[in-house]
Amino acid sequence: MKILLTGSSGQVGYELARSLQGVGEVVALDRQQMDLADLDQVRSVIRTVQPQMIVNPAAYTAVDKAESEPELAFRVNAEAPALMAEEARLLGASMVHYSTDYVFDGAVAVARVEDDPTGPLNVYGASKLAGEQAIAAAGIPHLIFRTSWVYGMRGKNFLLTMLRLARERDELRVVADQHGAPTWSRTIADVTAQVLAQAHAGGREWWVQNRGVYHLTAQGQTTWYEFTRAILAEAGINCRVLPITSAEYPVPARRPEHSVLSSEKLMARFCHLPDWQHALQLCMR
Ligand SMILES: NC(=O)C1=CN([C@@H]2O[C@H](COP(=O)(O)OP(=O)(O)OC[C@H]3O[C@@H](n4cnc5c(N)ncnc54)[C@H](OP(=O)(O)O)[C@@H]3O)[C@@H](O)[C@H]2O)C=CC1
């Protein structure tokens, strides 16, 4: 099976380039080789590669910047995935896509399930939701994995930011009123590969039964504040961490208060997911 992988230099894309090797022949492309802001290029690359599957972790992920660049965020996160899905339909290909906890408003302190009503609070979340909807509407075999608070030892993420800031400062002030599940990029890639191996074995019938949206996050929950304390403890860095409210950390984009997703559907059908502390330890060690 020929797999076209986008965003191969991102956190999840980098891990997928490795994990998907066992699933098929991977054509891994970065932003220079396939720019999702250039829809003509997206179409032409897909028609040249002629994949049986498109795996799309590339995304506009700058949550605050998206507030002042909504057109670009929507082009990359919604129009490009819509075009990929349309091209996949023409080729008879399937599509795997990634989305976010930020499609929800996070107003209630209950883990959200896949069919719960969405209500993004910011442009990034709205653009990701539009991408999901376009793929679902294309009527192709597809999987959409919604994940949250992604970190890893490469790329731009909260864990690396906090390690850097903790070495530069005596004290960190971190919001303690947003709740979610930090998820290691490698977990996402490895689970994707496991699910796709099952899909490959199951053929057309598998896709009929299993296509759709799945929540894919580490188990358990925490806050950005507690996550920071866990990161610094694991790294053996002594730096004071003060809990603050979101109001005390003003940023352009609103974030959900309760951002925990229930991954029960995925675990019931496919495989177990690690809890966030265990994955953090494995990642940092
Ligand atoms: N990061 C997170 O906390 C979360 C991410 N997600 C979702 O998971 C998926 C993977 O995210 P993650 O790997 O963490 O994100 P990253 O920000 O680490 O990587 C995103 C990738 O997309 C690429 N990209 C950005 N703009 C374009 C463009 N115009 N054309 C082509 N490629 C582009 C980036 O390229 P470059 O390296 O050149 O910038 C980068 O390789 C995304 O769908 C994201 O929305 C969901 C929840 C949380």
Ligand SMILES: Cc1cn([C@H]2C[C@H](O)[C@@H](COP(=O)(O)OP(=O)(O)O[C@H]3O[C@@H](C)C(=O)[C@@H](O)[C@H]3O)O2)c(=O)[nH]c1=O
């Ligand atoms: C750097 C820093 C951030 N914060 C706050 C800001 C924010 O409310 C929270 C998280 O910070 P970030 O801006 O790094 O995280 P953010 O960009 O909101 O992360 C999100 O990214 C997108 C792509 C997703 O899909 C989400 O799941 C989520 O991971 O921590 C502090 O309180 N203190 C600090 O020193």
